[in-house]
Amino acid sequence: MNESQISVRYAKALFAAAVERKLLEAVKKDIDLLLQLLQSQPRLKELLASPVVKTSEKKSFLDKIFKDRFNELTMDFLHLLLKKNREIYLLEMCLNYQGLYGKLTGIKYAHLITAVQLDEGQLKHFNELIQVHFGSKAEVTTKFDENLLGGFILRVEDRQLDASVSTQLKKMRRELVNIIKN
């Protein structure tokens, strides 16, 4: 069975339901939070994937955290996943939902990693940069990472502009090593 179809179909279903009930924005907010949690908390993913934890336990756990924060539709969706034993694919479903949302609204997801904290003006500048280079508006999430040493990495969906000092140093190192090898 082609598993990648599972997540695509569930995401499509959720998206269609959200459009119908005019809850597109609310569900998107939930999905964003969910995705962020799944990516930053590996334990959460482990729990969902674990066959040892009973479905009822998973359900009460999800209810406990999300019931007050999430929309009814999102909660129903999570319950459906648990019922159908598809909770392992939650991460992929979230990504697919974001993709569908982006396609409809023309807003892209952008991740900006910088070596120094940015001020408002700089951020605005980046937004303009994205508009010029990628031809669409973007929702920018920023991250601060000292390891870059300088510069920035801007990622808009699956395209990336890497202008960080650390990458350039890495490249330089590789070329010099190649020279020595040859």
Added chain:
Amino acid sequence: MAGLKPAEVSEILKQQLDGFKTVAELEEVGTVLQVGDGIARVYGLSNVQSNEMVEFDSGVMGIVLNLEEDNVGCVLLGPTEKIKEGDSVKRSNRIASIQVGEGLLGRVINTLGEPVDGRGPIAGKLYEMPLERKAPGVIYRQPVSEPLQTGIKAIDSMIPIGRGQRELIIGDRQTGKTTIAIDTIINQKEFFKKGEPVYCIYVAIGQKGSTVANIAKTLQEHGAMDYTVIVMSTASDPAALQFYAPFAGAAIGEFFRDCGHAALIVYDDLSKQAVSYREVSLLLRRPPGREAYPGDIFYLHSRLLERAAKINQTEAVAKQMNDIPESIRHLVKGGGSLTALPIIETQDGDVSAYIPTNVISITDGQIFLESHLFNAGIRPAINVGISVSRVGGNAQIKAMKKVAGTLKLSQAEFRELEAFSKFGSDLDAATKSVLEKGARNVEILKQGSASPMTVEEQIAILYCGTRGLLMDVPKERIKDFEKDYLQLLHSQYADLLLQLSRGELNDEITQTLEQAAKKTVQNFVY
């Protein structure tokens, strides 16, 4: 390095740095969703092509094999441990390829074209050749017409191989499959010395490192490494490297073929390649078929073996050939060839298993090796009855065709009668003579490993066998006779051997051969 001053080193480094691009480029990236068992699933990379190389954060390369609805399946060409979930993956915009050049000759390399023999980087100009490439179309080909001399009497006389042919070597373990391939490589030394080299590529797939080291040593000792490249992927390499190794070898072979040279490639062995391909396919969750091999296992082998070809002699036509890589377009010449000797290992002589039947049907003939012949001391242990060469007959030189034309049939007849004679009943004179002659021919066809014989010597000795000139020589002394007889020919009839090597065979020559044989036989009659 000794004469290099620190100042010069800095100068070189400075020059390199001056050329260093600091402009950030827009790259296409994806994120690792899942990794393990040499496979990574990547989200994103929406424009990536099948068979494209991708680079992971840690520098490990991968090849894209599966394009699915919302993710991409890649095989990793390096250690899995260095890759984590969430790592970013970059497109390289490069189809999987290998750097090829004449500098590879004499070297042992891995699937990626990196030297593994510890003798430094590959010298000389290198050209990029794709691993997967469409085979030449019909109009760029030419029928097989030239012989590829293996130096093995049983093969050159009865199962002749032509340049551009694909001849399968099949048999159980320990029946001498690799030996035949290695002997064939060693025999090409003659042509290398003459200045018409047949470049050889030996691809070792999933073998022990020690076995490959032994083979390299054997080739070295016989001076065969000068025109040979060894591509190896040992049993400990990732499965992806193992199943791509034959494609890397084929890319090297195509380089020589398209540059107008003759080349020979040995795939040792394709059953192991099929197993590693099955592993990757199952990990990528492609549906399994018979014996759990994926549905495209036939295509895997057929597209590989189809790349063996004899290219049209006319240069203008050859230059038009389909899918020539840009890097070697200016070097293309006509008349080159790539001969393939794939090897398949059977289990307990079962040639009707899945992979053996597949490869038998793809190739232009097969050489069957049998363990009971091997154990009976008949080496090479070729079962003449079921070994065939479907195109090689056109490629035999005339003299050999005349002398050995009936050998195959008469040996088959001998085998049949031999089985009957085991019952021990009285035999008539005609049957007896067939048996005697057949047994002597079997002795003649025995040959030690790494002792190839030139075609003229083969014709001379086979002539004695097929004409029944050796009936008075005891079976166990046939080898001694052969030695003396060839010595006599070399010392007194060198011109005759030269004529034979050109394919001439007239009454005068046959008379001289007969005289020489009779003279030698005298010494062996009791």
